[in-house]
Every structure is written in structure tokens, then in C-alpha cells.
Amino acid sequence: MSATTRKVVEFQWDLAVLPPQRSHHGDYVPFPLPLLFPSHPIQSFPLKIMKTCFTKEQEIWLRERIPEYLGRIDHIIEGKGQDYAEEQANIFVGKWTELRDGKSPGIDVIKAKVVRWLKNSRTKVGGTKAAVPLLKIPESRGPTANQLYVESLEDFDSEYQRRREGLPTKANVSVWNQLRAERWQELPSQDQKIWKDRAEVARRELRGPVPEDILSRNRHALPTSLQTVLSSYSKQTGYSFFLLCVGPNPQDPDGPARVLTIQHCGLESAPEFSSFHPAYEEGVKNVWTQYACHLEETRRQRESVTDFIDINADGIPKLKPLCREWTFANIADILTTYFDQLWYIANEKEISQRTIPWEQLTTQPESFYEVTDLPSAIPALISPHKMPHWQLFLLYEHLQKCQQSDSSATLPFAFKVPSPSINPSPKNRMPEPGVNCISPIRPSVIAQKKAKITLSLEDDRHQDYTEEGDRAIVETDSDGEEELPASSVSPSNELNMEMNNPTPSISSVSKLTDLHTENQVEPVAEVNLRRSLRHAKDTETPTVGDISMASANSRKRKANQVDVTAEANINDNENDITEEHQAKKSKRGHKVKGSTQVKAKKAAQTSAETAITAPKARNSAHNAQRYWYYVE
DNA sequence: GGGTGTACATCTCAGATACA
């Protein structure tokens, strides 16, 4: 490593082969864990579709052929690269005759594109065309409290119209803002608080679930993003970092969990922590994976627990029959979610918080519900996680039976709307430790969720007949050891935490498997991401592994940049550019270079301006750094 | 046949600007 010690290690383990909950370590936090991953209110942002020739599937297929093609060109593999490219082109058109968006330019054109694609693969960095966005999910700010308030005033608009009469258009905003400020100031502070709470609710309502594709992209870019951030922080603080992470695998969110260890040290040739620590494997890595295992498992259970409650289009929850495999914690989770949903329904109009304030409910039960709604053996409702086990079962069965016996839409249990003094604002409320804080489900998302679950169920019912044997083999491994190589984990031996089984079990057990990927280079998408982080890029120093592939493109970019700044100004007529562009298509050697944007800008400038305007300093493409990380 | 240079399209990001 040239200037700094940087290392990213990525490995995975299968939840189906997790260590049992009562592991020999016995020192990890027992299930259920406190809420460590609060739901992030988010809003989707527009996604643009990349215009590339091949579909994703085709690109993947082609990418798999690059190593052999390049191997032949470099004489590492016997045979000619061109022959291989043409051979693969023939196979390609045998598989597909349509490209992206259903375009079918003809067999010969497709063949030529395949050959050219493989040829370009030698010089291009590879991967996807589009840069990976930063790990950022924009959040809508939503309406402000004072805005909501004045919108509710019937006379506000008329007053606004009266005040703006005779004023220039530009004054409209200030008039509106002034009037809003006046009305807001007139409002008592208690009422202001109510409107602030309503604005908070409105903001939340604007934010839906994170789109899966954004999650996937963010997860994919995470190692690079973290590495870049750590690198920058290291430069700016002199600190060294060793970071352990766990989370879903971007390739398969329901499959093996992914564990990352990221080390960044500003010193040259610093030893890696894993080699420095005398018992890294046993003392650090294994301990972390044991712990992280349960973090991920709990996270998935919290995600999936809502799948164990039927919620209709009105948001009314219905409990499913008890499953023998559920643990007490599982049942407590489900009941907590169930009550939170009931609470949400009861308080929807007056909502100032979305989950039950269990502490207050315990101290003032009469303000929250009718005691007669509970089974006679249960004196009071407390948090299911604090409930004795016999009460937990009793309550669950009671609620479940009430559902079955009552065909009407009446709920077996209903919360009262507490007075505002009892019902604190969410800002002042602290989540109770160990309590499931999954947000209640908004009716608007229920239809979508249920459709997804239904589809999943139908698929999985079908799969269960075909894969039952495989699954059984893995889960009943007698000696407790995973015999399959980690890299060969297939869908049949992965435990799907969601709805893979018509009678799903939340519990999952097993042992650790470590998946190593040997000498894997960084996907270009992640390189792009890091390049997008310009501050980091400027201070980064490449490690090894970047020379061969990067040099060709860097030279090209540099050459291109010089040409743009030196020659683009010559052309100040866009029409000429177009003509020359057309001419270029038939005859190579055209000397005007640069993007259309650059040309258009230059064309818009006068010749005098272009003569005296110094081109803006750019990051030289030659200096563009390639940042590779290595995987253990 | 393989390597290389180039134009162009298109992406992300950040800052500027317009608007209510």
C-alpha cells in the first residue's frame, strides 16, 4: 500500500446457519434486542432510467464472459479473443433477439454490439454506466406548523389578497410571510404546540417506505462510502479507524447477512488490525459475528413481525393462530405490534404519538382502556415484553378467540383517546428499552404490502413442495456443522425470514459460516461513488491494483480535457458543430471536441469573451485516482 | 487482431435561480 493502510473485508454468513440462541458464548444480548434500527421516514426521489443497450440480465451474462475474452487477448487462455467474442455473440443472439426496451435492431447488429461491447471491456473501467448516488435518501420537510395553521383559517386568503392589492408581484411573498407570522404570533403557545404536532404527523405521512432499489444501491455502495468517509476523516483528524458493520446483502436482502470490517489508517505500511491482534479470529471477529448475527436476526424479525398480523384496508389488525415454534419474545413482539396498531387506529385523528406510552398506560389504565375488555385473570394491561408468560399466552388466545367468535368488525380490544395531558408529544417520549417500536402500519400501504405477501405466499407454497427436502437437510444437520461450502449457498438452504413457509416460524437457529470472496476488485459503481465524493477524492491516494485498467482511460480523459479547453472555443457556431458532427460520422479526424454543453456554452459567448476567458481549472483526468479495496 | 483516440450521450452532484 502506497501511502495509507486501507482495508475492507467483506464476508457473509447465512442466517440459516447462525449459532443457536443459547450459544456457548452466552454473553451476547439475548433476543429481543432493544430497538437499534428505528424506522427511517423517507421519501422516494425520482429515479432515472439508464439508457444502455443491453438489459441487466444480458449485461450480467456479458460480464461473465469478460475474463475469458481478456484472458485470450492476453494469451493467458488459449485461443483468439476475436474468435471468442464472435462465438459468444452467436450464443447471445441464440438467447436474445431483443435488447433493452424491447428493441430489436437485427441479429447482425446485435452480434456486432456484443463483439464491440467485449472489445470495449478491455479499456472501460467496467460495471454500470451511471454513477452511484451518495448514501442519501432525501426526506420531505413537509408543511410547517404555521403554514398548516394559516391554511386552516378561512379569512387568511381574503386578508392576503386585500393586503397585496396595488403591490408589485415580487412583494407577494413577503406579504404572505408577514401575514402568516402575525397570525402565528397571535396563536397561544398551547395551540402552536398542537399545530406543530400536526405538522410532524403530516411530515411522517409524506414519508413512505424506502424503495427497495434505493436500499439496494445504498447497500451496494456502503463499503466504498464508508471507506471514503473514513479516509477523509483520517486525513482531517489523524485518527485511524477500524469499523465493523453488519446488514443485508445487496444481492440478496433475505439471504446471508453481510459483515464488513473496514480499516483505515493514515500511516504508511501500518499493520492490519487482523494481523496485529494475536487472537483476531477468535477474540474479535467471531465475537462480533456472534453479536452481529443477533442484530441482523432481530432486525429481520422486527421487519417480518408485521407479516404475522393480518391488517385489513382500514388498518384493523387480526392475530393469526399461535404457532408452536414462536418464542415468548416473538409473541410479545407480535402483541406489541398488534396493540400499537390498535392504538394508532384509536388515536389517528388526535395522534400525537404513534406507539403506546406503556408507562403511562400502566399507571393510569382507566384513561386508556376499559379493564373489562381484558380476560378476568389479567388485572391490567402492561407491556407484553414485561408480561408474565402465562398472561402472554392467555391474552393472545383471548384476543384471537374474540376475533374468531365475533364476525362483525368490532375489535376485541379498543383503546380510548387519552386527554392531551396524558398523551405526550413524540418528541418528549423516550422509547422503552426492549420494547418493539415498530411503527404502526398506515392503511395506505397495507394494500401494497398484502399484495406482496400474497404473491410471496403463492410462490413459496409452490416452492415448499419442491424444496422441502433440501431445506430439511440443512436445518437438521446432525453434527451442527455446515457442510456446504459457503460460496455455494443456494436459495434452497437459506432460511427466508419472511414468508417462505405458509406456517412461518420466526425462530431461526444454527451456526456461523464465513463467506470469503477471494481477490475481488471493487465494482466500478463504487468507484464512481467515491469519485462523486470530491473532497475525499482530492485527498485520497490510490493503493495498488489500479495501474493497468486506469491508465488508459486516464490518458484519454486528460487528452480530451486539453482538447476541450484549447479548441472548443474555436467553434462559436452551433450549426457548424452539427455539420461537422455529421461529417465526422462519415469521416474521422474531426478536431472539435468536448461535450454538447461545453460547445453550447462556448457558442453562446462572444468571440472576445472566449478569447479572454481562462478555462476553469478542473481536476485533471490524469490525476483521477483509482481506489481499489481488497477483499479478504 | 488488438490497441488506442475521439465524440457523444447521459449520469450524479452542487449551486444558482425561480416561485409561492
Next chain:
DNA sequence: TGTATCTGAGATGTACACCC
């Protein structure tokens, strides 16, 4: 003041064409 839209800069993939 908050939000939406526009714009410029930088980066990268694709297609084409020429050179060795």
C-alpha cells in the same frame, strides 16, 4: 422560508474509426 427546477462540471459507457 421552503421547494422545485435549471445549469455547469465532472465522470463514464458506447460506438466509431484509425493505427500498428
